Amino acid sequence: MQEPAPRKKVNWMMRAAVALSVVLTVVITLAVVPKILGHYFWSIEQWYRVTPVQPIAFPHPSHVQVDGIDCLFCHRSVATDAMASIPPVQQCMFCHKLVKTDSPEIQKLAKYASDNVPVEWIRVHRVPDHVHFVHEAHITFFTRRDNVAPSQVCATCHGDVGSMQQVKQVRSLRMGDCVDCHRQNNAPTDCAVCHY
Amino acid sequence: MITPRIPHKWGMVVDIDRCTGCQACVIACQAENNIPINTEDRYIQRRAIEWIRIERYWEGVEEAVKTGDPSLVKARFIPVLCQHCENAPCEPVCPVYATYHNNEGMNVQVYNRCIGTRYCANNCPYQVRFFNFFQPVWPESLYNQLNPHVTVRTRGIMEKCTFCIQRLRKVERKEVKEQKRISDAEFDSASGMYGPACVRACPTDTLVFGDLNDPNGRVAKMAKDERGYQMFDRLGTEPNVIYLKKVDLHASESAHE
CATH class of the missing domain: 1.20.5 (Single alpha-helices involved in coiled-coils or other helix-helix interfaces)
Structure with a gap:
């Protein structure tokens, strides 16, 4: 075995x-x-940035839809300059010295104005530093092409900000997005148009 | 309606007869284009960045030594900036197409494409391309004076004169708005608003900027001057910067060597 x-x-x-x-x-x-x-x-x-919570809860709807304020009334340099610009606190106080002074958000604003410091808004739309986006050129182009007022052009890239309680980004704003639109509108696609 | 963009060919005329070597253009360029501060050791290392520089030459030194008359020594100044060559040696050597020729006759450097091989600087006969060997730093208080319309170049990429493209873009936007070609007077150092920083800073009108496509423009006329020459023209780079020779009634012999 x-x-x-x-x-x-x-x-x-x-x-x-x-x-x-x-x-x-x-x-x-x-x-x-x-x-x-x-x-x-x-x-x-x-791809978008997280919608930030701003230091003051600024409601676009009540300014744009209810009061019917034009975009260019606050973003004054948008049709003449590269930057759209955020209004200074003093410009807000122009109305809010009298309007809705009992609201806590407006009291925050009044504190900024009395301390003479700017509101530290958190930027929503931003392209990298080596990209130069010029608002003026785009507004000139679209107002002429569609024969509309400058404030009706903003929604092309920014979406309907007038109805947003918190401003958020609606387009990717990456290079492909820009170049697509430039090609469709026969705009120059030379690198040095934006990168310089 | 939409206006088609006006085709430009930007060019510069440098009248050496007028240059006094005051370096105002160098400083203006430094301020306009966010060029890092050059310290002495950067110069010794040959790593200083100057998009425009004044080259200084001494003439008649030998005669002065021979005769013992120091008044025979003459200083010659030549401002040298990127020549924006039509047939640029820097362009074909770039492996990533970070430098190329655009349809406005400019040699363009795309910072975000550049990977820093430095081939272009090696192939440039004019030594006007500069590599960022260091991360640029400014004193804390100077960060707010940086030009927002010009990219701050980081370490590891090549840079060079852009003909102040940020100002030219402004010109083009104005042209589209007003639907007419902007005259060369707008680039003038005295009255203009849009010329490159060096041109506007030049106190003697040595540097003249404008559109070579505009037949009535000042630059197109000056470029045909009989004193005109292109730097290293035998290399066949066809620069868009045209130099006007110095007029010297008492030229020393060594100047003709």
Whole structure:
């Protein structure tokens, strides 16, 4: 009778290594696959900055829709300059010295005005420093093409800000976005138009 | 209606006869284009950045030594900036197309494309391309004086004279608005508002800027002057910067070597 083969000694370290590799494979697969799928179904909103909470809850609707104030009344240099400009506190106080002075948000504003410091608004739309976007050129172009007032052009890129309680970005404003629009409108696509 | 953009070919005329070597253009350029502060050790390392520089030459030194008359020594000043060559040696060597020729006759450097190989600077016969070997830093109080219309270049990319493209873009916007070509008087150092910083700073009208496509323009006329020459024209780079030779009634012999 043949002697049964001696029981193979199992190296416990080998077992542990196999078990660990199985666990790791499962964990990595679970972690990576959704990530890859997430990239595949990448949502365009992820390119945008998070809608910031501003130091003063400035409601565009009550100014634009209710009171019917033109965009250019506050963003004064938008049709003449590169920057749209945010109005100084003094310009807000022009009306709010009398209007709605009992509101806590306006009292915050009045404090900025009496302390003589600017409101530190958090910027929503921003392109990188090596990109030079000039509001003036775009407003000139669209007002002439469509024969409309300058304040009706803003929504092309900024969306309907008049109905936004908190201002948020609605277009990706990446280079592809700019170049697409430039091609459609026969605008120059030379690099040095924006990058200088 | 929409106006088509007016085709420009920007060019500059440098009248060496007028240059006094005062360096106002160098300082103006430094201020306008956010050029980092050059310290002495940067110059010693040959890493200083000057988009426009004044080259100084001494003439008649040998005669002065021979005759013992120091009044024979003459200083010659030549402002050197990017020549915006039509056939630029810097362009074909760039592996990433960060420098190219645009349709306005300008040699353009695209900062965000540049990867800093420095091939272009090696191939430039005029030594007017500068590499940012360091992250530019200014004293804290000077950060607010940076020009917002010009990119601050970071470490590792090439830069050079742009003909103050930010001001030219302003000109083009004005042209589109008013639907007419802007005359060269607008670039004049005395009366104009839009010329490059060096041109506007020049107290002797040495530097004249304008559109070479405008046949009635001042620059197009001056470029045809019989004193005109292009720097290193035998290299065939066809610069858009045209120099006017110095008129010297008592030229020393060594000047003709």
